Amino acid sequence: MTSQKEPQEGHSTSTKVTGPSSWSKVSCPCCTSTQIEPLVLIQLAESVQPITKQWIMSVIAAPVKAGGAQLLVHPGEDMKGDMIVVAAPRCTLHRVTEELGLCKTYQDGDMKAFSFEDRDNFCNIDDTQQFLTLAERQFIVKHEMDLMKALEDQRIPGIPAPAGKLKARESILQKLEKAGLIRSITPLHDQERLADLGKQWYSQKSLWGQPLDYIHNYFGGTIAYYFSFLDFYTLSLFPPAILGIFITFFLPSANFSTAIETDSNASSKISDDDHLSVSSYMVQAVFSMLWSTIFMELWKRRSASLSYHWGTFNLAEQFQEPRPGFHGEIGTNPVTGRLEPLFPDWKRKMRMGLVSVPVVGFFLGLVILGMAGFYFCERLVSSWHKESGSYFTAPLLYLPSIAHIVYTNVLGNVYRNVALKLTEAENHREESSFDYHHTTKVLVFTFFNNFAVLFHIAFFKEDMPLLRKRLSSLLIVTQVVGQFTEVVVPFLVDRFLTSANRNLKEDDPEVDHLQAQGSLPAFPGLFAEYIELLVQFGYLSLFSCVYPLTAPLLLLNNLTEIRTDAYKLCKLFNKPFSAPVANLGVWQLAFEVLSFISVISNCWLLLLSPRVKEWTQEAGLSSSQVIVIAVIVEHVLLIVKMILAFIIPDEPDWLQVKREQIEYNSMQALKKQRIKSTRVDGKLQKAKMGE
């Protein structure tokens, strides 16, 4: 029997209760507390009537059995206002912590999956703000609200029939959002801690280090993982950056080949230089290949350690609810036995195979078409100019480039919409599967759009100086443009346009402070940030042997990127919800695929470099012999890469022991529980017989 201590209450009573109205009552006695922390702000549409607001609040406060979320609600200023503030009672927080499978520090100092029954043996269990991070508490509120369900057909009070009709088992929050009753749901900032975090994060003087634990605590899993990865990646850029600088400035022959071409020295000296440059070229290519492999493997270990440290390494698999856009015929889910919309898998596969794949292929074709058109027009225009050269035809020379840039951008934008529509048409049941297919579609196109030109220059034109020029300009231009559009523009908009709303003083009513939080734009998510990193990583691992300064430039970029991303997240957007996660998810795979392609790319770049060609000609090898050698080298390198990936364990040893420990203990506990439950059954029977 576990002894059921009454949890101790009331350490600090910093009453944060807002306005004259009061919080809803708690149903369970153990959770009554004088200190209620507002976690999430729901902003309603202005048209919402008090009766509807009242109903929404009552649903949120209702117990889970009644289809509610068992949370605490507060009407803000008064019942007429357009906001609802939501908090969470201790019971709900603990229950969901167990359901999610979050791990917390046990009394023996190890991380252990939280168990409600065994809660008294976890550290800090009495202080909820210590026990769960702010981001976790806010995520739990959102998670529970997402699960609110109508138990039977009913009407939303104050809303006319078609929009206000709720069917049995329909998700209430989805319905409210679809009907336009909810403008936004945002986790609330804690201004004091935000300022503190900002000081440690982007305002610090030192170039290095981010307060990752603090970020995880305040912003939550997905965001902390992004910044951890950015951190690790930037750190990993040092070795290639140093090598790149060394090759560029201390081995002059590896520099722009034009420099040598214009330099008409004795042939003996060139030959010497050539040998040198070939070897530096090879060093760079092989290094690049090894680096990308080891980087990914070490990141996996780092990621595993983080997930242990943050208690997410044992997350429970959730039987996810259907995502909002999912539709289908109502039927019995074969897994859960519940009535819900069903959509057959073969139909989805048909749509993927017969619609999505061809359409994506079509867009990839358009990219190539654009490229071909660009080269064609360029040749056409330059021949015109040569024939009838005048002041009027000179500006025409820029026309193809401009047209191509416009074309690429338009295509990119159109494709982004098409990818979203296609994935929606595939009608995925789970949010995670939707994200996966959507991301994959965007990724394939982005790869193509960014790298097709470079591959074309490298392997068809075989024009290394052009590749080098193109790469360097791309790196510098995207860096400048990226930083500008990502930060400077939102910063200026924020400063001069929207800040009027935020001229609040400390002594203004709390409600106004809350209101101000809703006024910022919604955080656009990390999609664009990851894509940016991925394209960077592509430039580096695919082509850096041509332009050794890639790594130093990227290092410079990332050191500022960390700061600007942090500033953006803290200041320029609403705080986003962020789920507890254990890894980068689909992005991990994308980086791994890229690092695989890099081996192949580096091999052939090496082969095609003019120096290697000269060198092999001198060595008396026929071109087909050279290619055969390259093929063998490529295959050997791929095998080395696979062996490397295989022998570096994905988890540090200590973590593996911990994991096995946890498995072993839970197995033992299960055995004990079985024995106990049979014994208890026996005792109960005896007790009954004794009555």
Add this chain to the structure above:
Amino acid sequence: MTSQKEPQEGHSTSTKVTGPSSWSKVSCPCCTSTQIEPLVLIQLAESVQPITKQWIMSVIAAPVKAGGAQLLVHPGEDMKGDMIVVAAPRCTLHRVTEELGLCKTYQDGDMKAFSFEDRDNFCNIDDTQQFLTLAERQFIVKHEMDLMKALEDQRIPGIPAPAGKLKARESILQKLEKAGLIRSITPLHDQERLADLGKQWYSQKSLWGQPLDYIHNYFGGTIAYYFSFLDFYTLSLFPPAILGIFITFFLPSANFSTAIETDSNASSKISDDDHLSVSSYMVQAVFSMLWSTIFMELWKRRSASLSYHWGTFNLAEQFQEPRPGFHGEIGTNPVTGRLEPLFPDWKRKMRMGLVSVPVVGFFLGLVILGMAGFYFCERLVSSWHKESGSYFTAPLLYLPSIAHIVYTNVLGNVYRNVALKLTEAENHREESSFDYHHTTKVLVFTFFNNFAVLFHIAFFKEDMPLLRKRLSSLLIVTQVVGQFTEVVVPFLVDRFLTSANRNLKEDDPEVDHLQAQGSLPAFPGLFAEYIELLVQFGYLSLFSCVYPLTAPLLLLNNLTEIRTDAYKLCKLFNKPFSAPVANLGVWQLAFEVLSFISVISNCWLLLLSPRVKEWTQEAGLSSSQVIVIAVIVEHVLLIVKMILAFIIPDEPDWLQVKREQIEYNSMQALKKQRIKSTRVDGKLQKAKMGE
């Protein structure tokens, strides 16, 4: 509360009790039964004294808490005899079934992980022989005996000090085997069912079909999986066999190229033939690649279905005991917290990296050396013969071949011992990890030893007719030799040498029948069988485009192989123990790696074939262009292979639903149990307070 019905007893009372002595008594009342089935026979060394035998029997019968196996024992003829017959009480069988995670048919017809508490809802629970297969019952007996442990330092009675000393936590069975007290432990045959199985299996008239369920029932998991794979593989050989026959006999140009070379027709006709043969060559290569991929993917699905059908798809991960040969310094196991020998992982890795890998590399080098020596000697001898041709030098021509064959065989035998020694020196803790590393070592060498010569002929000598000749002779010779040594020899030995022991009649005492079972040689395991299949599969997927008759020949071989393997297993060896498994284990991986290599091999074989060369020359392609095309084709094919492997799900849809169902239900059950256990706690407290 689950209602605890008393299990019903005594359907059939076919008393199989052996001899005048009696079975040990059962400790728990629910297991008393008039029908005890002898499962396992332990043969002791002849020197074992009655007092020692008595002790061994008492340990086997002791409860698990006392370090025993909680089984039933019978002394055979009398206490002086050298055998112990072991049976299992119902309780032990049920408990271990749950521990192993075996799935059994639930009352609703689905398979479900067996739960002791919920046992009354499983089908056939009252009839143990229906509920568990014979092989499972026998495996459970072995499993429990393997777990017998000395609880404290003690002496084995009747054995002098050094060999008879048992340390605390030492495995008793391992000790007894090490001390030479146990000659063998064999599961007992059920002669009636064995005869019945044989009739359905190898004595049947029809060419097709094996009684796989019966095999699984009688022989158990690993063996049933081997025969299922053999079955599936043989069936899968039909498409390539048909294609091969078609190409050989209906497209005459694809036949031995010598036929065309001697045929000096008009060049126009040859050119026509060439085009045809190139295309048939390509068809065969591409088909081979696709076939090997699809075959592996479909087998995975088949394997998953079988594991559901046989109740092994949810096997519990076992915290395995250290294997017999494992040694190290006594310390606390960080996972289980038990005192046991420990061996640091880095030491093992050092041994692998610094000893095993170089030694294996050295042997691979010896293979190449042997090959080089063979070619060198052959050239030498033939030039001698040409110079001073006489009757005496003619037999010398065969010398290099003979020497090479002897060398290869000796090398293979030496290597087999070295691989075992190396793996033992790596000191793996778990049997499974030992098997994995041992198998990998043997596999790498076998690949090399079998395929190095073929690759050399194909890619260095580029001599396709020789490759074809070599392949066909290899196929036919290995087939004939293999069948002969595997079956005919043991059969003759069995018939004329050892059968004297087995001239038993029905009315001889049961003990003699038992004794006879121990007299056969131990089953050598499936290692050699799998290697044989793998080499076959290699010939087929790597080189079949050169010799299209490979598939039909293999098909013929396998149809007999099934029968001979079955006969061997049933008649010529002792019955082996066979663990419940859910897939082929390490062999699955080996086949997959081979099918990956086959893509690369087929591509380059295609390129090197003389016809393709002529053809490309006619088309005006330079040799380097041809190689570049081949590289592109290879990469595209590899990508197609990966996509194919990705889009064919590894499990059939229905199985995925079942699996999710089980996960969902166990999650729900866990939730309910938590609620129940807190309530029961409450009730108990109330009941106490009421007293």
